[in-house]
Amino acid sequence: MTRHAPPPAYRTLDADGIRAVLAAQPALAARLGGPPGAWRVREVSDGNLNNVFLIGGPAGGVCVKQSLPHVRVDPDWKMPLDRTAFEAAYLRAVRPHVGDLTTDILHFDPDLFVLVVESLDRHVVLRHGLMQGGDWPDAARAVGAFVARACFHTSPLALPFERAFDLLEPFARNHTLTRITVDLVLTDPYRVHPRNHWLSPELDPIAAEIRADPAVRRRVGALQARFLTCRQALLHGDLHTGSVMVSTGGNQAETQAETRIIDGEFALPGPIGFDCGLFVGNLLMHLFARGDADAETRILRDVARFWTTFRTDFTTLWRDAIAAGTAGDAVPADLFGHDPSLLRQAQDDLLRDIESDMVGFAATEIIRRILGYAHVPDFDLAPDRAHRAHRQNAALRLARDLLADPDRTGTTDALLALARRHAQAARHTKV
Numbered sequence: 001m002t003r004h005a006p007p008p009a010y011r012t013l014d015a016d017g018i019r020a021v022l023a024a025q026p027a028l029a030a031r032l033g034g035p036p037g038a039w040r041v042r043e044v045s046d047g048n049l050n051n052v053f054l055i056g057g058p059a060g061g062v063c064v065k066q067s068l069p070h071v072r073v074d075p076d077w078k079m080p081l082d083r084t085a086f087e088a089a090y091l092r093a094v095r096p097h098v099g100d101l102t103t104d105i106l107h108f109d110p111d112l113f114v115l116v117v118e119s120l121d122r123h124v125v126l127r128h129g130l131m132q133g134g135d136w137p138d139a140a141r142a143v144g145a146f147v148a149r150a151c152f153h154t155s156p157l158a159l160p161f162e163r164a165f166d167l168l169e170p171f172a173r174n175h176t177l178t179r180i181t182v183d184l185v186l187t188d189p190y191r192v193h194p195r196n197h198w199l200s201p202e203l204d205p206i207a208a209e210i211r212a213d214p215a216v217r218r219r220v221g222a223l224q225a226r227f228l229t230c231r232q233a234l235l236h237g238d239l240h241t242g243s244v245m246v247s248t249g250g251n252q253a254e255t256q257a258e259t260r261i262i263d264g265e266f267a268l269p270g271p272i273g274f275d276c277g278l279f280v281g282n283l284l285m286h287l288f289a290r291g292d293a294d295a296e297t298r299i300l301r302d303v304a305r306f307w308t309t310f311r312t313d314f315t316t317l318w319r320d321a322i323a324a325g326t327a328g329d330a331v332p333a334d335l336f337g338h339d340p341s342l343l344r345q346a347q348d349d350l351l352r353d354i355e356s357d358m359v360g361f362a363a364t365e366i367i368r369r370i371l372g373y374a375h376v377p378d379f380d381l382a383p384d385r386a387h388r389a390h391r392q393n394a395a396l397r398l399a400r401d402l403l404a405d406p407d408r409t410g411t412t413d414a415l416l417a418l419a420r421r422h423a424q425a426a427r428h429t430k431v
Ligand SMILES: Nc1ncnc2c1ncn2[C@@H]1O[C@H](COP(=O)(O)OP(=O)(O)OP(=O)(O)O)[C@@H](O)[C@H]1O
Pocket: 044, 045, 046, 047, 048, 049, 050, 051, 052, 054, 063, 065, 103, 117, 118, 119, 120, 121, 125, 238, 242, 243, 262, 263, 265
């Protein structure tokens, strides 16, 4: 049962409260160095849900995230506190497989629902960096590698089913945040609902079209079923460009930049293409929000790099596990004997399903981030309201086409071609 009342020991921490919690943990105090009074506490919360602070001391820094008994940006929307516990559990589950593609977990306090991780103070959120005109040519590859490793190693492809089920089971209880995904991401935009909103009446016709189109509704129903019934692996569950941080520096340094995935509080067992689709959908929205030919080249490059890296890494991990005799129950090594072509076919079949899911979930992400409850700021790059509506309209048309014809659009190549066509049409239409 979901508990809304905070436990008795819970209190929302202010700067002094944070210093006291950190000072009580010798390893954390040593990491920061100096006396607690010398620690600088800076709030960096910019999401909808939690309080997040960076704490810097003479020797180093940490990041403190605390869940609140309500949505951060809407105190009337009450919410249980367990989301940082799910984020901590996700980090523990994937960190051994993804290493520095995420943050190290330094401490979790189950009474205060406080999670302490490494501070990424040389990093910016990828969404913000892109909005400021930056380019991180390796970030999409890093996210592809992250999804491949996190998902492969938590699936019955890599594990005996008993271990996979034991690992996934606690995350199946992430009811509160999964309910948000089911309602706000996969349901609301396809019905008239007070949580939906958009900034320009120019979007009314496409919003109505998306709600009414039977092919779209059929595909959305299929994706809802995939999301809730296809428990392939442990997902991050909220892998948008705001959940990726990249290190900053000059252009030269950015080529070797680090990429870290943060904010795994939505973790749940689900279809791998959901994580892929959220990331790709957010890249595509950035392309449309910017609207120029240069962004089109860079973003389509990143979508292709993401998918190619994910596909290569995932199939390599799988092939190596089979060769080593350590593969899980879903693909026991002896099923393929020494027939590499049979293994390749089995891999192609599964990867095709993931790819098609990716395209579908990318489309639902675009739709919900323009017509649903929580929008992305990328479209604020447009010079005025008319341009913003025009660019959002183009992104929605792409999403509608992707959902309406999954048989023809369910591959990365088809997605890239269609995105290019819609982006170019939007550029060549007078606003
Ligand atoms: N380890 C970290 N180091 C430095 N900054 C961080 C770190 N983790 C988070 N941040 C900053 O804090 C912000 C909010 O963090 P996060 O996205 O985890 O919060 P959230 O409340 O879960 O957000 P959302 O509502 O989007 O889910 C990030 O956008 C980033 O700017």
